[in-house]
Amino acid sequence: MKFPYSEKVLDHFKNPRNVGKIENPDGKGLEGSPACGDMVAVYLNVNPETLVIEDIRFESYGCASNIATASIITEMAKGKTLDEAKNISWKQATEELGGLPTVKAHCSVLAVEGLRAAIRDYEEKHGLVSEKETTTEEVVRRRLKHVMNPMAGLDIIRTELVTKIEINEGSVRILIDLPSDHQFASAIKEDILEKVKSLWDIEEVNVVFTE
């Protein structure tokens, strides 16, 4: 049989490593939503002395790319310090898996996000994070670097799909250089909302497409 995935992706999809939940984890991250089509939960147990990830598990409601990336990420992160694990990139995970179809990039990036969210959660709970930062254009831009442009397999910032970001009293307006009836428009919009809505001082997010 032929599949659009590498042998390694299929192996991790069929036999995902470190699957399940950790009861009372030291850190927990949940990324994505059923509406986006993919969701991943990452659980961590961390050695408080060494800050080494001693146990890591994940749950996934997602496609093959999502499950395989989550699985490989847990293998890569186990035994690493939080700082080391934080630096595991989507690109490294993809390379480790022997590549992923370009169109599936946004499904797999969630797993990396899930790991980072779990680490952030640990750091916040253990007083390792500084004060909440005010949302600026730079903060939004940083978040949007996690929204994939499925046409290119790179994020929407790097591929210059975002033409303008305006922030005004808790409201963010993001202009996207794509017609609203483009085949990827609604998927991109969902992803943007997902990434930006959760900012603590933001109440409203408007994604505007070009006509």
Place this chain on the structure above:
Amino acid sequence: MEDKTAYFDNSASTRLDERVFEAMKPYYFDTYAVATSEFAYSMGIDAKEALEEARSTIADSLNASPGEIVFTSGSTESSNMAIKGVTSALKKKGKHLIVSKIEDFPVLNTAKALEKQGFEIDFIEVDGSGRLNTEQLAETITDETVLVSIQHANQEIGTLQDLESISSICKEKGVLLHTDATHSFTRVPIDVQKIPVDLITIASHTIHGPRGIGSLYIRKDTPINKWMDGGFQEFNLRAGLENIPASVGFAKAVELVTEEENRQIKALRDHLIERISSEITDVILNGSKEHRSPHNANITFHYVEGESLTLHLDMRGFAVSTGSACFSRSLEASHVILGIGGDHERAHGSLRFTFSRYNTLEETDAIVDAIKEIVAQLREISPLYEKK
């Protein structure tokens, strides 16, 4: 290489029947002339006769006249020809078009293309089972309306529209009606003498015929312009060399469908629905139970994602389709499931099973057994599923 896949994606395409292939062969190797050569040499006459015989067979299947059947390259072309041809011929009357929200892409995207050219399109709603509200249709038709295009059976959830009521409303209001019958043709008969529909899209690939051939039924005297320029073939409506082997194959495929076969397909489909509904928790049958094409079952398995499910099934030798966004290159969740009021999660976890004459009871039981295991396995790792 022997294909051992148990194939349940027959709305996408069917396996060619060997009898169809045998019927086509002479028109590749012996009678390979084009029909337009009928006045030049006898092989041209033979070709022309074969083409017209095929046309008659297809016309008979709709109780139409052969002069009302135009061969096309398939459903997409037929629907484009119907919608663009009629709107172009009637542009002086108006620029309003009505289609349902859950049409297949050949109709939906043709309508959207016309919208960009200044047409006003009403995409009308369907209910939770996928059925159109005929009263709403009647209210939406205006003096400017030139065409209503409502499918017969839905491509994903199999729901059948009440074509009889829809066509009588259109007739009463003096508006032309096109129906895309790609997913019901020969499974649920349409008699054009009884149902006053004006244009019907049909195709061969869903009934074990060759791909790349279809027809548009055009009721006599329907105003329609050709939308493609070239030669004078197909009553000067569809330019291009006649695909005689495929036309012959299409006709043969039509002849081979029997009522008994449709009953068998429906029995297998019902068996699958019955087993899944009773043996797997948290499932929904999408589409109408009662008004449903006999070969279609569409089921949502909550808490699992469709692409993962289809991929696991493929690894075990079963081919099915899903409404999951991850399955489609467009990353869009099924507009049909969303159109019947389902949320994204319901669309992502939906599987479409479409049966044909080659499906068996053994493989139907085997796919249900496989689904039971895979769904349990995927739910086990799903953060949405509360373990019981």
